[in-house]
Amino acid sequence: xxxxxxxxxxxxxxxxxxxxxxxxxxxxxxxxxxxxxxxxxxxxxxxxxxxxxxxxxxxxxxxxxxxxxxxxxxxxxxxxxxxxxxxxxxxxxxxxxxxxxxxxxxxxxxxxxxxxxxxxxxxxxxxxxxxxxxxxxxxxxxxxxxxxxxxxxxxxxxxxxxxxxxxxxxxxxxxxxxxxxxxxxxxxxxxxxxxxxxxxxxxxxxxxxxxxxxxxxxxxxxxxxxxxxxxxxxxxxxxxxxxxxxxxxxxxxxxxxxxxxxxxxxxxxxxxxxxxxxxxxxxxxxxxxxxxxxxxxxxxxxxxxxxxxxxxxxxxxxxxxxxxxxxxxxxxxxxxxxxxxxxxxxxxxxxxxxxxxxxxxxxxxxxxxxxx
Amino acid sequence: xxxxxxxxxxxxxxxxxxxxxxxxxxxxxxxxxxxxxxxxxxxxxxxxxxxxxxxxxxxxxxxxxxxxxxxxxxxxxxxxxxxxxxxxxxxxxxxxxxxxxxxxxxxxxxxxxxxxxxxxxxxxxxxxxxxxxxxxxxxxxxxxxxxxxxxxxxxxxxxxxxxxxxxxxxxxxxxxxxxxxxxxxxxxxxxxxxxxxxxxxxxxxxxxxxxxxxxxxxxxxxxxxxxxxxxxxxxxxxxxxxxxxxxxxxxxxxxxxxxxxxxxxxxxxxxxxxxxxxxxxxxxxxxxxxxxxxxxxxxxxxxxxxxxxxxxxxxxxxxxxxxxxxxxxxxxxxxxxxxxxxxxxxxxxxxxxxxxxxxxxxxxxxxxxxxx
DNA sequence: TTGTATGCGTTATCAT
DNA sequence: ATGATAACGCATACAA
Numbered sequence: 001x002x003x004x005x006x007x008x009x010x011x012x013x014x015x016x017x018x019x020x021x022x023x024x025x026x027x028x029x030x031x032x033x034x035x036x037x038x039x040x041x042x043x044x045x046x047x048x049x050x051x052x053x054x055x056x057x058x059x060x061x062x063x064x065x066x067x068x069x070x071x072x073x074x075x076x077x078x079x080x081x082x083x084x085x086x087x088x089x090x091x092x093x094x095x096x097x098x099x100x101x102x103x104x105x106x107x108x109x110x111x112x113x114x115x116x117x118x119x120x121x122x123x124x125x126x127x128x129x130x131x132x133x134x135x136x137x138x139x140x141x142x143x144x145x146x147x148x149x150x151x152x153x154x155x156x157x158x159x160x161x162x163x164x165x166x167x168x169x170x171x172x173x174x175x176x177x178x179x180x181x182x183x184x185x186x187x188x189x190x191x192x193x194x195x196x197x198x199x200x201x202x203x204x205x206x207x208x209x210x211x212x213x214x215x216x217x218x219x220x221x222x223x224x225x226x227x228x229x230x231x232x233x234x235x236x237x238x239x240x241x242x243x244x245x246x247x248x249x250x251x252x253x254x255x256x257x258x259x260x261x262x263x264x265x266x267x268x269x270x271x272x273x274x275x276x277x278x279x280x281x282x283x284x285x286x287x288x289x290x291x292x293x294x295x296x297x298x299x300x301x302x303x304x305x306x307x308x309x310x311x312x313x314x315x316x317x318x319x320x321x322x323x324x325x326x327x328x329x330x331x332x333x334x335x336x337x338x339x340x341x342x343x344x345x346x347x348x349x350x351x352x353x354x355x356x357x358x359x360x361x362x363x364x365x366x367x368x369x370x371x372x
Numbered sequence: 373x374x375x376x377x378x379x380x381x382x383x384x385x386x387x388x389x390x391x392x393x394x395x396x397x398x399x400x401x402x403x404x405x406x407x408x409x410x411x412x413x414x415x416x417x418x419x420x421x422x423x424x425x426x427x428x429x430x431x432x433x434x435x436x437x438x439x440x441x442x443x444x445x446x447x448x449x450x451x452x453x454x455x456x457x458x459x460x461x462x463x464x465x466x467x468x469x470x471x472x473x474x475x476x477x478x479x480x481x482x483x484x485x486x487x488x489x490x491x492x493x494x495x496x497x498x499x500x501x502x503x504x505x506x507x508x509x510x511x512x513x514x515x516x517x518x519x520x521x522x523x524x525x526x527x528x529x530x531x532x533x534x535x536x537x538x539x540x541x542x543x544x545x546x547x548x549x550x551x552x553x554x555x556x557x558x559x560x561x562x563x564x565x566x567x568x569x570x571x572x573x574x575x576x577x578x579x580x581x582x583x584x585x586x587x588x589x590x591x592x593x594x595x596x597x598x599x600x601x602x603x604x605x606x607x608x609x610x611x612x613x614x615x616x617x618x619x620x621x622x623x624x625x626x627x628x629x630x631x632x633x634x635x636x637x638x639x640x641x642x643x644x645x646x647x648x649x650x651x652x653x654x655x656x657x658x659x660x661x662x663x664x665x666x667x668x669x670x671x672x673x674x675x676x677x678x679x680x681x682x683x684x685x686x687x688x689x690x691x692x693x694x695x696x697x698x699x700x701x702x703x704x705x706x707x708x709x710x711x712x713x714x715x716x717x718x719x720x721x722x723x724x725x726x727x728x729x730x731x732x733x734x735x736x737x738x739x740x741x742x743x744x
Numbered sequence: 745t746t747g748t749a750t751g752c753g754t755t756a757t758c759a760t
Numbered sequence: 761a762t763g764a765t766a767a768c769g770c771a772t773a774c775a776a
Contacts, residue, residue, distance in 0.1 A: 037520055037544065039769060050747045055771055065745060085521040086467075087769035090458045090752050105486060105502070106683075111478030114504060118511070127514050130477070130502035132486060139490070142499050148409055149457040149753095151523075172409065256687055285687065292689055311478075312684065315628055315657065317664055411753060422763045427755060437761060459753035462768050521769095748775075753768105760763075 038079035047075035058083065094153045098338065101131040101143055102158035108281075108310035109327060110158060113179055116331020117156060124339050126153070137165030147174055154338045160184050160224040175341035179334040180325075181225035182351070189341075191334035191352040195225050198323040198356030199232025199277075202305045205321070205358060206275045207240045210366045211303060215248040215273035217262040217283050222254050226279045229307060233277060247271045252283060259286020267294070274302065274367035281306035281313050281322055288316060288363070299365035309359050318362035326354050410451035419447035430455070461522055470710065471524035473503040473515055475531050480653075480682035481699060482530060485551055488703020489528060496711050498525070509537030519546055526710045532556050532596040547713035551706040552697075553597035554723070561713075563706035563724040567597050570695040570728030571604025571649075574677045577693070577730060578647045579612045582738045583675060587620040587645035589634040589655050594626050598651045601679060605649060619643045624655060631658020639666070646674065646739035653678035653685050653694055660688060660735070671737035681731050690734035698726050 044051040049068060057064045057072035064072070075081075089095040098121055102110055118128045129152065131143040140163035146152060155176040161184050162168040168185065176183075178190040206214050216233045219226040230249075237244045248271055252258030259278060263286075266272055278284035284306030291302055298304055298318055306313060306322035313320040333352050416423040421440060429436045429444040436444070447453075461467040470493055474482055490500045501524065503515040512535035518524060527548040533556050534540040540557065548555075550562040578586050588605045591598040602621075609616045620643055624630030631650060635658075638644055650656035656678030663674055670676055670690055678685060678694035685692040705724055 037522075040771095041769080051770080052748080052772075053746060056746085059771080063745080068745080082517050082520045084462075084769050085518065085523055086458055086462045087521075087752090088771075090456075090462055090754090090768090091770045091772085093752070095458075104483070105477060106480075106483030108478075111476070114477060115506065118504060118506075122511070122514070127518065128504070130504065132490060132500070132502065134487065134490075139494070142494070145454050146457065146499065148454045149459075150409075151457055289687055289689065315661055317661065317689075412755095413753080423754085424756085424764075425762060428762085431755080435761075440761080456753050459768090460755075462752090462770090463754040463756085465768070746776085748773105750771105750773085752770090755767090757766080758764090760761100 037084070038081040039084070040081070042079050043072065043075045043081045046078060047071040089150060093150055095151055096125060097127045097129050097152045098154045098156060098335070099129050099131055099143060099147065099152035100156040100158065101133060101140075101163055103133050103135045103163065105130070105132050107158075108312065109180060109308055109325060112327035113158070113331040113334075116328035116333075117179075117335045118331075119328075120332045120335035120339070126339070133159075133163045135163070137163070140164045141167060148172065154342055156334060156338060157183050157188065175338060175345075177334045177338040177341070179330055181223050184224055187350075189337060189350050189352075191330055191337060192225060192354070193323075193325045193330065193356045194353040195228035195356075196232040196235070197353075198307060199229040200236045201356065201358045202277055202307065202323055203233050203236030204240075205360070205364060206277060206303060206305065207236065207242070209275075209303065209364060211273075211275040212242055213245070213248065213273040213367075214242075214275045214277055215250065215262070215266060216244075216277050216279070217250050217252055217259055217287060218279045219252050219254040219258070219283070221251070226254065229279050245271075248273045252279075254280050254282055256282050256286035256289070259283035259288075260290040261286075263287050263290035263294075275364070276302060276304045278304065278306050281308045281310045281320060284320055284322065284363075285312065285316060288320070299363050301368055303364040303367070305364060313359075314361065316363070321361045321364045322359050324357045324359045326356070329354055409456070410453040411456070412453070414451050415444065415447045415453045418450060419443040465522055466525045467523055468497060469499045469501050469524045470526045470528060470707070471501050471503055471515060471519065472528040472530065473505060473512075473535055475505050475507045475535065477502070477504050479530075480684065481552060481680055481697060484699035485530070485703040485706075488700035488705075489551075489707045490703075491700075492704045492707035492711070498711070505531075505535045507535070509535070512536045513539060520544065526714055528706060528710060529555050529560065547710060547717075549706045549710040549713070551702055553595050556596055559722075561709060561722050561724075563702055563709060564597060564726070565695075565697045565702065565728045566725040567600035567728075568604040568607070569725075570679060571601040572608045573728065573730045574649055574679065574695055575605050575608030576612075577732070577736060578649060578675060578677065579608065579614070581647075581675065581736060583645075583647040584614055585617070585620065585645040585739075586614075586647045586649050587622065587634070587638060588616075588649050588651070589622050589624055589631060589659060590651045591624050591626040591630070591655070593623070598626065601651050617643075620645045624651075626652050626654055628654050628658035628661070631655035631660075632662040633658075635659050635662035635666075647736070648674060648676045650676065650678050653680045653682045653692060656692055656694065656735075657684065657688060660692070671735050673740055675736040675739070677736060685731075686733065688735070693733045693736045694731050696729045696731045698728070701726055 040051045040054050044054045054072050057069045061069055121128050133139045144164045144167055154174050157178045158180055160181045176188045178188050180192055182190040218230045234244055250262045252262055276287045278287055284304050287304050288298055306320050309322045309324035313322050412423045412426050416426045426444050429441045433441055493500050505511045516536045516539055526546050529550045530552055532553045548560045550560050552564050554562040590602045606616055622634045624634055648659045656676050659676050660670055678692050681694045681696035685694050
């Protein structure tokens with residue numbers, strides 16, 4: 001244990017934890033920190049009861065005598081017993097894990113949604129596991145196998161399309177819920193933001209500031225949710241009596257590069273807007289970079305809006321005016337919905353749309369004189 | 373065997389699979405395309421062999437007659453059978469999943485390392501699951517239970533400290549490998565970048581450009597790897613005969629905000645450097661924001677370097693000169709090491725340090741005249 | 745209230 | 761080369 005002492009010198013963390021080791025332990029099967037984990041039988045033996053009683057003491061404590069329960073709990077403490085989830089799930093035919101499948105863990109929206117998912121799951125005794133598909137069907141299949149063997153009780157999809165390739169059609173899926181964007185195939189309930197309303201807020205702001213030539217840098221390819229944002233843009237333009245000029249409605253793929261490209265195209269075509277409404281923040285960031293590279297000031301020369309309010313948005317110069325996704329709330333609602341599905345079987349609703357908020361920062365101003 | 377014939381026609385969809393049910397067989401439990409997944413018994417029945425043979429056909433095909441293997445494979449195709457990983461792992465006492473535990477999924481370094489991990493794992497028949505602890509011991513415990521029940525064969529730690537709270541000392545951990553930063557407790561092998569060498573490259577560049585007053589914005593609190601970067605800074609300064617002026621060595625926590633704060637402090641104390649060497653890109657971004665907010669130009673007025681080369685670095689204005697982590701390679705090596713541990717038992721080496729590369733972009737220039 | 749015994753789907757041992 | 765069967769750890773129906 002002077003190893004531990006050594007540690008104590010160099011780092012002040014965790015030091016005294018070591019002293020928690022039960023030094024006084026049972027000599028034989030030293031209960032803790034042993035090579036093989038304690039089983040329910042070990043507990044039963046020590047508590048002098050049957051394994052059935054141990055199981056009951058754990059899962060239905062009210063069905064067991066107080067004194068017995070006490071004995072069992074002590075034995076559990078001594079052995080450091082943890083239920084073997086493998087065996088339990090095999091017996092029960094279901095696990096207490098929820099699988100979250102995402103094509104891209106790096107998505108700036110993902111981590112906060114995940115936090116909402118996890119909190120809600122945890123408060124109901126479920127754990128969360130993340131599957132990362134990289135849009136690769138092979139990988140998807142792996143997770144499908146995982147699901148097939150009941151290793152997860154439910155599925156959260158952070159993708160608009162079931163990621164299981166050919167097998168998708170025949171896949172037996174557990175109860176599932178989509179987040180962030182509707183799931184295209186499979187009739188799966190969906191929890192997300194009201195994309196149309198959100199886009200509408202952005203375009204309305206721009207119009208209120210006096211803009212009429214408002215470009216929309218969209219993305220019809222990667223996320224289904226994005227096409228709804230375009231709908232918001234169009235209805236906003238229509239409602240203001242402006243209509244939409246297709247020369248300044250571009251299609252990209254929601255990346256920074258895509259925003260950059262859009263600006264270049266607009267300059268080349270000489271069909272410049274006074275404002276850029278972008279389908280997401282990444283695109284907006286690309287637009288800002290391109291504009292700044294050409295020597296323009298934002299928002300004096302051009303206004304820019306995003307969508308999502310990714311963490312980076314507030315750190316841009318100028319900080320980006322955008323639409324905030326209630327990410328944690330989305331995660332929470334999605335998990336709640338899934339858990340309801342798990343117990344009730346029937347989806348109470350097919351789509352939950354949360355309210356997006358306009359976050360006004362510094363990338364929007366009235367159009368430059370003479371250019372409106 | 374016209375059962376099989378049938379199948380050949382309609383493959384892919386489960387539609388006609390029902391017609392494949394052995395009509396001659398047990399009338400009860402209809403074999404295929406049912407609500408419950410096919411088991412090894414279903415396969416055995418259809419192939420007219422024993423379950424032992426099926427198992428062998430799958431795992432040790434060479435031990436089974438060609439004709440038999442064929443029958444089995446067909447039956448597997450018909451039933452859509454997948455091995456129940458739950459049962460298999462229970463029986464084997466180990467699973468083929470690797471758990472990756474990270475405190476923060478949103479870390480810009482994480483996703484690329486993960487890709488390296490996954491690719492390597494997959495090519496060896498292992499799957500990867502991600503655990504997200506948010507630095508919460510409760511959550512850590514959950515994953516510990518997961519490990520305890522053999523649901524994962526190995527562990528990758530994306531954190532400098534075992535995330536299992538009190539239980540850490542007594543935890544029976546599977547073979548484990550740390551990535552990105554050394555794991556403080558537990559004597560766990562580590563794969564990462566050579567932080568000292570990397571930091572040295574940055575400081576050497578700055579010195580070569582003519583800087584002598586080089587601030588170091590560090591972080592001694594969150595990541596162990598970061599203290600190594602400071603060592604690199606110090607040895608570089610010493611080697612150049614500059615020594616280190618403690619007034620311009622600040623300690624932060626590796627966040628954008630922390631970089632900002634450091635700049636403000638330096639301005640308040642009136643101990644301005646000509647260059648900011650930052651412990652990571654996040655800090656550097658914060659420094660750049662603060663500098664720009666005060667109206668300074670980078671790199672004309674101040675030079676800035678980062679470390680990591682996060683995706684955002686190239687999109688800054690000016691783009692950030694930094695040290696690149698070979699993230700995918702780190703993931704690959706870490707997983708390879710873990711898999712070796714899994715088979716051999718003994719760690720072949722205790723630390724693998726990959727070479728960091730200097731990425732010269734536009735945030736470094738010679739110091740402004742009159743300020744050196 | 746508690747114990748006995750069965751089965752969840754596999755793999756491995758031992759026969760054949 | 762193949763089959764019968766025990767065991768992995770647990771939860772529960774049924775007995776007591």
